[in-house]
Amino acid sequence: MIVVTGAAGFIASCLVSRLNQANFNDIVVVDNFSVSKKERNLQGKKIKEFVDRDNFFDWLDEHYEEVEFIFHLGARTDTTEFDKDIFDLLNLNYSKKVWNACCEYQIPLVYASSAATYGAGTLGYDDNEDIIPLLKPLNPYGESKNDFDIWALEQTAKPFFWAGLKFFNVYGPNEYHKGKMASVILHAYNQVHEQGRLALFRSHNPEFKDGEQMRDFIYVKDVVDVCLFLMHHRKNSGIYNLGSGEARTFMSLALNTFEAMGVPANIDFIDTPLTIRDTYQYFTEANMSKLRSIGYDKPFYTLEEGVKDYVQNYLIPHKYY
Template structure:
């Protein structure tokens, strides 16, 4: 059996689909299973068992001998949430329990970290583990992810294989439920569909023109391919960046969305809200050499390819992956 936590969510539900496509059908999905996510993201998938998040460790105590691998992708991901207790409970302490269980039962583990750990990027975006204790995230979500990365590296007891993945700006199908935390592409599509125009944040940094803020946008289909690779590889434990390796502008994202929809570009700018202006990242780009160095050689979707696939094969018809 393969366990996927956060399985009703965006990335994890795509991973379940990819596992099914590779003929892994004994999937145990762990989540709190809100109706909207379960009915959409998990509908039609081959799943062996549904386990509630709060009962997972009791279930694992009874079934660990049958568990081959754990993907721990469940987390609170709201970057606008500032209640540290929420992140300590769901992102830090729950993850510690997953780690300790994997140590006790010798189960290999891949878990979700985040590029939010890099903060403003003053120390760069290299996934060298020596720099992790020096990072200064810009919000409690990033803190929670970095706190767990630091904790994991400090442990003497480790799963025989483990990997933490610093997800950059992931986009793609199965994020219908995410509301304001969905990708910019998702929101751009819906704005253009409704109004025929798109609004982007104005730059408040003299080094960047309006629309020229840059992110490393990575398509969710690439994310799940890396997860599959690590499950099969099971060597070279550590913390890895997971982005496309190529920063692109929000303007490029917008223009590609208009093109995929067959709509003439019409873009306006509004001030970035003051509530996030001081913590706004103007540039992120994953250094992907570490993952490449252990043998991952698959090409990543370009922004053009990913946006076109996402818009035309999923968003237009409201389809799931």
Template structure:
């Protein structure tokens, strides 16, 4: 059996689709299944068993001999949440318990970290493990992910294979439930559909023109391909960037959303809210050489390819992956 935590969420549900496509049908889906807004993400997927998040450790203690791999994707990901106790419980302590059981039961582990750990990018975006203690995330979510990365690296005992993946700006199907935390493409599509235009944040940085703030946008289908590769690869443990490796502007992203909707771009600029201005990232770009160095050679979707696939095949028909 393969365990996926955060199974009903955006990335977790896409990962289950990928595993099903590869013929893996004995999937144990772990999540807080009281969140009914995520229920449709699992429709049509082949799952062996659903386990509530707060019952998972008892389940694993009883069933560990049947578990072949754990993908720990579940986390509290709200960057606007400032209650550190929530992140300590769900992102740090919960992850530590999974880590310890993977050691005890000899189960390989892939877990979700985040590019939010890089903060404003003062030290760049290289997945060099020696700089992790020096990183300065901008919010409690990023702090929690960096805290667990540091803890994992400090442990003398580790799972026989493990990988922490620093997800950059992920977009793609199955994020209907994410509300404010959904991708810019999702919000652009809905705003364009409702108003015929899109509002973007104005630049408040002299080095960047309006709309030319840049992010590393990575399509979720590429992300789950990497997860699959690591499950089969099972060597070269460590922490890896997972982005496209190519920063693109918000203008590029929104224009391609218009094009995928067969519309001419109509873009307006509004001031970035004052309360987030000093924490606003103007540039992120994953250095992907470390993942490539362990043999991952599959090409990633370009922004144009990813946006077109997402909009035309999932957003317009309101379909799930």
């Protein structure tokens, strides 16, 4: 059996689908299934068992001999939430329990970290584990992810294989439920569909023109392919960046969304909200050499390819992956 936590969420539900495509059908999905707005993400998928996240460790104590691999992708991901106790509970302490269980039962583990750990990027975006204790995330979400990365690296007891993945700006199908935390592409599509226009945040940094803020956007299909690679690879444990390796502007993202929709571009700019203006990132770009160095050689989707596939094959027909 393969366990996927956070399974009804965006990335994890796409991973379940990708595992099914690879003929892995004994999937145990772990989540808070009382959140009904995520339920469609798992419809039609081949799943062996549903386990509530609060019951997971009791379940694992009984079934650990049958578990081949754990993907721990469950987390509170709201970057505008400032209650540190929530992040300590769900992101830090729950992850420690998953890690310790994988050590006790010798189960290989892939877990979700985040590019939010890099903060303003003053130390760059290299997945060099020596700099992880020096990073300064800009919000409690990023702090919780970095706190766990630091804790994991300090442990003398480790799963025989483990990998932490620093997800950059992931976009793609199955994020319909994420509200304000969904990708800019989904928000752009909805705005254009409803209003025929798109508003982007104005730049408040003189080094960047309006719309020229840059992010490393990575398509979710690439993310789940990397997860499968690591499940089969099972060596070279450590923390890895997972982005496309190429920063692109929000303007490029917007223009590609209009093109994929077959709608003339109509873009204006609004002020970045004061609540996030001081912690707004103007540039992110993953150094992907570490993952490439262990043998992952599949090309990543370009922004043009990813946006076109997402918009035309999922958003317009409102399909799930």
